Amino acid sequence: MSQKTTTQGEIAPRRKLNFNNLLSLSLVAVLLLMFILLSIATTTFATPGNISNLARQGAMIAILAVGETFVIITAGIDLSVGAIVGFTTVIVSLLIEGGVPVPIAITITLLVGVAIGAFHGFGIVRMGLPPFIITLATLTALQGVGLLITNGSTINITNDDFTGFSRGEFLGIPNLFWIVIVVAVPAVIYLHFSKYGRYLYAVGSNPEAARLSGVNVRGVIYTAYILSALCAAVVGVMLASRTGTGNATQANGWELQAIASSVIGGTSLFGAVGTVWGPLLGAFILATIRNGANLLNVNSFWQYIITGGLIIIIVYFDQLRRRKR
Amino acid sequence: MSQKTTTQGEIAPRRKLNFNNLLSLSLVAVLLLMFILLSIATTTFATPGNISNLARQGAMIAILAVGETFVIITAGIDLSVGAIVGFTTVIVSLLIEGGVPVPIAITITLLVGVAIGAFHGFGIVRMGLPPFIITLATLTALQGVGLLITNGSTINITNDDFTGFSRGEFLGIPNLFWIVIVVAVPAVIYLHFSKYGRYLYAVGSNPEAARLSGVNVRGVIYTAYILSALCAAVVGVMLASRTGTGNATQANGWELQAIASSVIGGTSLFGAVGTVWGPLLGAFILATIRNGANLLNVNSFWQYIITGGLIIIIVYFDQLRRRKR
Amino acid sequence: MNALNVAEAAGGIAPSSVPILELRKLDKRFTGTHALKSVDLSFRRGEIHAIVGENGAGKSTLIKLLTGVHPRTSGELVWLGATVPLSTPHEAIALGINAVHQEVVLCPHLTVAANMFLGDEEVRYGLLKNRQMVADAQKVLDELGFNLPAGVLLSDLTIGQQQLIATARAATRGTKFLIFDEPTAYLTRQEAAQLFALIRRLKAEGVTIVYISHRMEEVFELADRVSVLRDGQLVGTRDIDATDENELIAMMINRSIEQVYHKDTIPLGATLIEAKNLSGEGFEDISLSVRAGEIVGLYGLIGAGRSEFVTSLFGRHPIKSGEVVWEGRPVRIRNERDAINLGIALAPESRRDQGLCLNLGVGHNINLPVYDRLTKGVTISARMEKEHADRQIQDLRIKTQSRNALALSLSGGNQQKIVIGKWLNHGAKLFIFDEPTVGVDVGTKAEIYRLFSALLAKGAGIILISSYLPEVYELADQFHVFRAGRQVATHGFKAVSHEQILSEAIGV
């Protein structure tokens, strides 16, 4: 994507890492504040059961948001992640109900995710389509394919081991949250400590300059979209386990939640700015808003308003800090 | 790279209008082709009744897409238009059911649209928020406000004059399509024949250059978002008339259709490229796909796949032409 | 916009001593940088006033304050005796202050005419008079002697041509005070000559000109007075007749340099690369070779095809026919990585579009080509990453707060140093420098030329592209003149006169 001449007014030099730390610190502060307020306001928030619930509820969007972040750092966008989640719930439940052993079913499902991501890479790199368009097209088409496969109905998964996984925990931590860790650790290494991460930022900042510096720009773009779709497929497996159903439309609209989490977590939609922990925090902030509102028995419609308002406030202060730094 | 002449001065003039004409011609060709094929394949497509249906069905997305195009030309995006449509159906039906005369109710509703657009302008210009974020936030919040006002239920409009409008026609053309004309004519003048339109492109192309030329960049951005929200409010009134209900969620997801129509119509998401007729054609192409699929009794899920595929194909050829030119 | 505005006083006026614009204790701080420190300066009506200074001295910042682009931190601006706020570009334009900025600031998606009239369109009944504007713009361009079409999209022009459009635009808006920030950086001699003619004409019409340049001969050719900035402070103002190049350089960098063009005698080694009859998009039938220890210059006008040639050689664009021989072996370079792996480095001409990731850190930019070598196992060695970046920053004296500062916060010349710096420790054998000293101050230029010598001494070869003839002339062991995508002449070190080379390049 072209790097826009943004009117970046007066950006004084500053340490990037420091800044990232600062930003994530302030998000941690927001999250902590919410935790403290909710612990005071309700007797139920700070209970192990609820914290487990929260960990489970935020887990899926968190993983989607991490994948989305890779793409956004390259100055792209992946609108299809919600549709991929829905589609892969169909695939994995079809396979499992078809008698395929669970590990193989999961592997195949993840490969389907990889294939979708590779298709996005192809569309962008080879066909020259804007990311918004190619992923909007797959959003639409995948829904159709998923509905067609199931003839519009929902597949119920009868394998209790598979559905039990999402309910289970290990060392007191819900299994779904373990998946977040399993995704986040390599993601941090990839993005923040490997050369490939540096290339991702470079492509997001100026693909031509990256290319002339020997970066395999096409490869980087393929990688970003494959990782995003792979994360979505992982979430598809998690969701199939959690709801016990395969249904192509059940994650409709999650792409916006993932993008919102990522942006709340400090990712810039212009590319070249973002972290792994940002979107994780963003996703759990959104989950906490919903959980807290439920516990406080706030009218569910207020949750929309609060979420919208908080998105504005958090991103606003983030921008302020950025400009000040 | 483009055709290149080596001595300075011998640069072949390329009229911008020519190119736009070419593109819209090719879209017209796509639409015509669809019309011809459907007329052959079905006995029902080319009937006055069905053409009226088509005109009505495409009308609302067409208007949304025109508004969205203004914003996209400034290199922005407005994700909130679907939510504004839903929200304004609530407002207009509340007012009408509250006994406010229809013209006044409509005026107030349109002003609500203007206010929402101005809020977006404020968020972008004053608070420095990315358009994606501020409009995502209003998408979420407006839904909440709309649901809260109606307490989640639907307001039924009992005024038959108001609801009758959407079914009526004038000079054999459905009223809803007249609204498209009423919106499109000033839109064409504004975008293609006035200096304000030129400023829209300038801001999308290089906001810094526009600013240094004395263009009121902030004003331009305010205008674009206000026009987009105003178009959405117009559509809200149309939808309220058509469904006879006020319901905050009834246009969920329309923003993606509007954006898709705009892009199919040749608008570039990088800004500074787009027309008024492009999104109009794009919206009616999408409506024809749906209408045709229904008439051909194609499984409704196939429509998703066809739409996704067509988005890719149309934008791909558009890109090709652009690169070749 | 009317065509060239005629000065109020007929027949032109001599530079008067009446100040048109006075700067009083003008001060600008960016967070972390004190870019201008209490500058007092006055510009006289109808003079050409040059401003010189090192990269990062604050020249562009000064201009941005005068044109309302940035708000000033403190200080006063007095326009024709009255204090003015001058806080928006609009206000500056209204007063008659215009600028041609260091980087082209126009809208690539609009036509040349639309750009020239932007913000000042001709309308009838509220509708744009498009055809009229194209005709009028064309008239202005023709009158200025710029042989450029008004009806094409701006993005169809080269950077140099775009810069001329920006100039034409600024010159024709009822301008009383016109600022040029390194206008000749992307211009050929021929285009520069057109520009100088325009400047003299404007001066004759009573317009005050502020002229920023790193090229001393331009300053002496044009200016009436010259002011020197150093580290954000005004060092002094001189009448042009009362100073010389050495004094100015000493004022700028607080020391003197004997000689800008530095060339050691280095024995030539084996042939590194041989291009045989290469053709591709924008160039045809080019043959040349580079030996270890040799600088091969490519001179020509903008659009002559030199950049196209070298970027193709670097694998960025396909080569249609011909052969490349690297160290005696025929090779096929299919992409940039092939070139880099062979040992070729390219510092491209446009730092903004090709050279830099502007919103990434200086260190990140410097290290980009070498992350492979900074990687230990799976992860990058943080220590090596730091050391490598810091070494380049020190060696090239890149003026930056730290290696983590974003590239876009650096001054133009310092950005250029990053583009060069990222290849220096790469260990390449053939360095291609495409316009390496555009926007670079004299002191740094001298450093860069010394660097060339150091590279050559280590056995590297250099292809040097420059539209600035003296650079090629003084440095290249051999150079080729390009015209219209073809190689029209080849000469040895200082073998022929400037005039002959120019006429070869222009084709008269």
Next chain:
Amino acid sequence: AEVTIPIIVKDTTSFYWQIVLAGARAAGKDLNVNVPELGAQSEADINGQITILENAVAGKPAAIVISPTQRAALGKPIDEAAKSVKIIGIDSAADSKAFTSFLTTDNVQGGRIAADGLAAAIAEKYGKPEGEVALITHLPGVGSLDERAKGFKEELAAKYPGIKLVADKVSDGTANGGLNITTDLLTAFPNLRGIFASNLIQAQGAGQAVAENKAQDKVKLVGFDSDDKLVKFLGDGVIAALVVQDPYRMGYDGVKTALAASKGEKVAPFVDTGANLITTANMKEPRSQELLNPKVK
């Protein structure tokens, strides 16, 4: 098949509507009628359904079977359509007198049945129909669901003063949404004794949450509609009762009635297809089995 009778449902992606379509398909086969299966993909997509109806009318079918997504909104379009073609309504009502025949569940009544079922389950466990309960609705603005909520609340207020509705939640139209809401409800209201999830998908989500939190002994869950998953929950005691309609019959009889009407035969103007409460106790009865296991394929 010469004759075409399209059927328009609310949301083709829901299993409930798949049963309706299966019934219609079977009728099409039996009666040699071509039955296009139409519908939007969300029960909130009112405009989508109007569009589909308009397009269906343009195809000049013999008759149309439709389940109006929203009572008021579909009134006028159905009046309009009825000018050129016979309209048979199923499942939910619309503000139109133009229906030639109408086969429906009384959704307000369905809500009442759910309230009674929930009260009974609570009474069985706690001795008395008393305590805190919650309601979960699939999406805002869906007519039939609003009617169920209405019936449910009215019945509680009228007959069970000891039962208090402490939370009235609207989900996001997905099972996962219902799941999250239910887990939070279980946390927020430790004394919660009952939940009514008023359609198929929300019942799936709520059932999953109850199972996840092993809360079935404390909290009685009543769902609406059925599929394999809910039947399994019912068998396992995770769900206390299901209010089950007869969607298969609506589809089958809808098409059958439409065909008769198109031929000018006289048809019954109104048929209540009924809503039945099925509990763990009566689920094995033959009629229950018939309702729980419609012949979809």
